Amino acid sequence: MAWHLSVQVDRDSSVPLTTQLQNAIKSRVEDRVLHPGARLPSSRQLAQDLGLSRSVVVEAYEQLIAEGYLEAVRGSGTRVAGKLPEPAGETSLLDERPATGARWDLRVGIANLANFPRQEWLNSYTKVLQSVGREGMDYPPVSGIAELRNELAGYLGRVRSVRTEPAQVMVTAGFAQGLALLSDSLQRLGIHELAIEEPGHNGQRRFILDTGITPVPVPVDEEGLDVGALHRSGARAVLVTPAHQFPTGVMLSPERRRQLLAWARERDGWIIEDDYDGEFWFDQLARPAALQEDDPDRVVYAGTTSKVLVPGLRLGWLAIPPKLYPLMERVRSRQDQGSDTLTQLAFAELMRSGLLDRHLRRVRSRYRSRREALAAAVRESLPEARLSGCAAGLHSYALLPPGTDEAAVVHGALRRSVLVRGGGQFRFSGPAGPPALLLGYGSLPLTGISDAIAAIGSSYEEARRP
Ligand SMILES: Cc1ncc(COP(=O)(O)O)c(C=O)c1O
Numbered sequence: 001m002a003w004h005l006s007v008q009v010d011r012d013s014s015v016p017l018t019t020q021l022q023n024a025i026k027s028r029v030e031d032r033v034l035h036p037g038a039r040l041p042s043s044r045q046l047a048q049d050l051g052l053s054r055s056v057v058v059e060a061y062e063q064l065i066a067e068g069y070l071e072a073v074r075g076s077g078t079r080v081a082g083k084l085p086e087p088a089g090e091t092s093l094l095d096e097r098p099a100t101g102a103r104w105d106l107r108v109g110i111a112n113l114a115n116f117p118r119q120e121w122l123n124s125y126t127k128v129l130q131s132v133g134r135e136g137m138d139y140p141p142v143s144g145i146a147e148l149r150n151e152l153a154g155y156l157g158r159v160r161s162v163r164t165e166p167a168q169v170m171v172t173a174g175f176a177q178g179l180a181l182l183s184d185s186l187q188r189l190g191i192h193e194l195a196i197e198e199p200g201h202n203g204q205r206r207f208i209l210d211t212g213i214t215p216v217p218v219p220v221d222e223e224g225l226d227v228g229a230l231h232r233s234g235a236r237a238v239l240v241t242p243a244h245q246f247p248t249g250v251m252l253s254p255e256r257r258r259q260l261l262a263w264a265r266e267r268d269g270w271i272i273e274d275d276y277d278g279e280f281w282f283d284q285l286a287r288p289a290a291l292q293e294d295d296p297d298r299v300v301y302a303g304t305t306s307k308v309l310v311p312g313l314r315l316g317w318l319a320i321p322p323k324l325y326p327l328m329e330r331v332r333s334r335q336d337q338g339s340d341t342l343t344q345l346a347f348a349e350l351m352r353s354g355l356l357d358r359h360l361r362r363v364r365s366r367y368r369s370r371r372e373a374l375a376a377a378v379r380e381s382l383p384e385a386r387l388s389g390c391a392a393g394l395h396s397y398a399l400l401p402p403g404t405d406e407a408a409v410v411h412g413a414l415r416r417s418v419l420v421r422g423g424g425q426f427r428f429s430g431p432a433g434p435p436a437l438l439l440g441y442g443s444l445p446l447t448g449i450s451d452a453i454a455a456i457g458s459s460y461e462e463a464r465r466p
Contacts, residue, residue, distance in 0.1 A: 002041065003039045003040060003041045003045070003077075004049075005025075005040055005041050005049075007021065007025065007050070008024070008050075017056045018056050018060045021050075021052075021060040022063050022064060025060065025069070029070075029080055029081075034080050036080050036082045036083065037080060037082050038079060039076070039078075039079050040070065040079065040080070041077075042078075043057040043078075061078055065078075068081055069081055103417035103418065103451075104417065104418045104419065104444060104448050104451065105443065105444075106420040106438075106452060107420070107440050108394065108395045108421075108438065109306075109311065109440075110440065110442065111310040111311055111312060112310075112442050112443040113310070115363050115366065116309060116310050117350075117355065117359045120350060120355040120359060121309075121346065121350065123355070124350045124353065125346040128345040128346050132345060136341050136345055139337050140338040140339065140341045140344065141338060142329065142332050142337060143169070143329055144170060144171030144339060144344060145171075145341055145344045147344070147345060147348040147352075148171055148344045148345070148347060148348040148351075149169040151347075151348045151351040151352055152166070152171075152317050153165055153319075155351055156301070156303065156317075156319060159278075160275060160278050160290045160301075161289030161290055161293045162290045162293060162301050162319050163292065164292075164296060164319035167325075168296075168319055168320050168321070168325055170317065170325075170328065170329070171317055171344055172317060172339065174305075174306060174311070174314045174316040175274060175276065175302050175303075175316045177316065179207065179208065179272075179302075180207075181318075181331055181332055181335070182272055182318075183212065183213045184211065184331045186213060186237050187212060187213055188327060188331070189327070191236050191237050191270070192213060192214060193214045193216050194208055194214070194237050194239055194272075195215075195216045195233050195235035195237065195238040196208065196215045196217055196218065196239050197217075197218065197220045197225055197240060197241065198217035198218060198219050198427060198428055199220065199247055199248060199423060199426035199428075199433060200217070200246060200247070200428070201246050201426070202426060202428070204239075205428060208239075215428075216233050216235050217428045217429065218235075218238070220245055220250065221250075222250055223250065223252070223256050224240075224242060224245055224250050224251065225238070225242075225245075225252065225256060225260065227259035235269075236268070236269040237269055237271075237272070238270075238272065239272045239274060240252070240260070240271060240272070240273060240274065240291070241273075241275075242257065242275075242291045243275055243288065243392065244277055244278075244389065244393045245389065246274075246426075247395065247397050247423070247426045247438045248388050248389055249387075249388055249393065249396060250388060250390070251288065251389065252291070257291060261295050261298070261299075264299070265295075269298070270298060270299075270321075271295075271298055272299075272300045272302060273290060273291045273292055273302060275290060276304055276306065276307060277394055278290065279307070279360055279364070280307065280363075280364055280367055280393050280394060281364075281390075281391075282367070282368040282392060283390060283391050296321060297321045297323065298321060299321070300319070300324065301318065302318050303316060303317050304316035304317075305347070307393070307394060307442070308356075308359075308360065308363075313343065315339070315343060315344075315347060367441070367442065368391075370444065370446055371391055371396070371441065373441075373446055373449040374396055374439060374449050374453065375387060377450040377452075377453035378439075380453075380454075381450070381453045381458075382398065382453060382456060382460055384400070385398040385399060385400055385401075385437070386398070387399075388436075394440060394441060394442030395438055395442070396439045396441070397423070397436055397437075398436060398437045398438075398439055399434050400434070400435040400436060400460070401435075402434060402435070403435075404463060405435070405463045406423060406424055406435035406437070407424070409435075409437065409460050409463045410422045412458075412459025412460075412462050412463055413455055416458065416459060417455070418456055418459075420437055420456060421438045422435070422437060422438075423436030423438065425438075439453075
């Protein structure tokens with residue numbers, strides 16, 4: 001294969017050609033222009049492309065191999081070395097990283113690959129590719145293609161009782177982009193503080209801070225957000241997870257719902273409803289409708305495929321109050337030129353054909369079994385813990401008896417090869433909360449649950465021993 005490499009050398013320079021070539025490749029590797037594993041042209045090919053003698057390239061390659069920048073792979077030429085230092089910094093909205101070699105990973109936000117409906121996605125994508133015309137290949141409308149917005153408006157009404165029209169729906173790259181757009185729009189309206197739930201999502205709090213708006217933590221109790229404290233905070237906008245509070249799992253009580261909506265009217269404020277796992281509900285009772293249903297003029301509803309399918313799709317949506325929509329569309333059009341059309345069409349097809357509903361029914365039942373297995377394992381191996389909140393979503397929050405050394409339980413679990421987060425990871429600056437563990441079961445195999453909880457149980461026993 002004639003791989004191409006874009007580098008230049010200066011024949012008039014006093015620096016030897018081999019050194020120039022070596023430095024050019026080295027700096028591209030260091031700057032991560034050339035990525036680990038990237039293939040380079042053969043020395044013969046590169047010499048020809050640059051009009052150099054082959055020995056110049058061979059020497060440069062050999063030196064870079066000796067320094068560990070490149071590696072020669074027998075039968076497939078020269079590549080950038082696979083192991084280079086990781087770049088610093090945290091860019092993801094979610095602070096979760098891929099598994100670290102622990103036997104069981106109970107962190108949230110880890111994609112469950114086994115549940116992704118590969119065949120259905122492939123069928124939908126293929127169908128789109130076979131029929132798509134010019135309109136599907138040109139720039140899409142910035143807020144999303146009509147097919148998907150139509151499907152979403154219908155789906156959200158049917159599944160989550162959201163009251164919206166296709167014209168009020170905006171397709172985004174996950175909730176992360178939705179949140180960035182909201183932050184920008186609110187600031188243009190003169191709102192510079194956004195109330196957030198405490199405990200809450202620390203990665204999200206940092207993300208909000210980076211968007212330029214100030215996150216103001218407001219406590220959550222057994223009934224959800226403390227609306228009295230929200231009043232006292234002075235904020236005019238709030239981000240909430242009313243269906244299944246992250247991380248405690250509590251549902252916003254009917255009384256608090258009423259109070260929150262009254263707050264928005266009184267304050268002329270905005271509510272952002274992050275319905276990140278709203279499709280997964282395992283109680284016998286009907287799932288409460290989205291908060292947005294009760295005031296579509298004040299509540300921005302946000303959904304995502306990150307739990308329903310996988311986070312890697314980067315696909316989410318907002319149902320936006322009519323008064324806010326034009327501003328958000330303007331903000332969006334300065335940020336990008338819309339979302340990938342083919343992915344939007346494929347997802348619309350997945351919804352239209354009923355395959356998404358079928359997939360949801362299937363995974364809902366798998367997650368319900370995991371949730372039940374987890375509750376049983378906690379009763380068995382961690383009997384002093386209490387699972388807070390409702391049976392929903394892909395995680396549970398286990399409250400440990402007061403006085404438990406949460407950090408010792410987390411470390412002991414890790415020594416037993418179980419990766420789990422303590423409740424302290426989800427607190428910001430407020431008072432230390434009760435000791436707790438966040439137990440994510442979305443990516444655990446059913447058979448691993450009792451093993452993982454048993455390991456946490458013995459770590460808990462060890463931590464409680466005088
Ligand atoms: C609280 C919360 N909100 C939102 C999201 C989704 O964000 P995104 O759609 O950007 O993946 C997640 C993770 O899936 C989450 O845990």
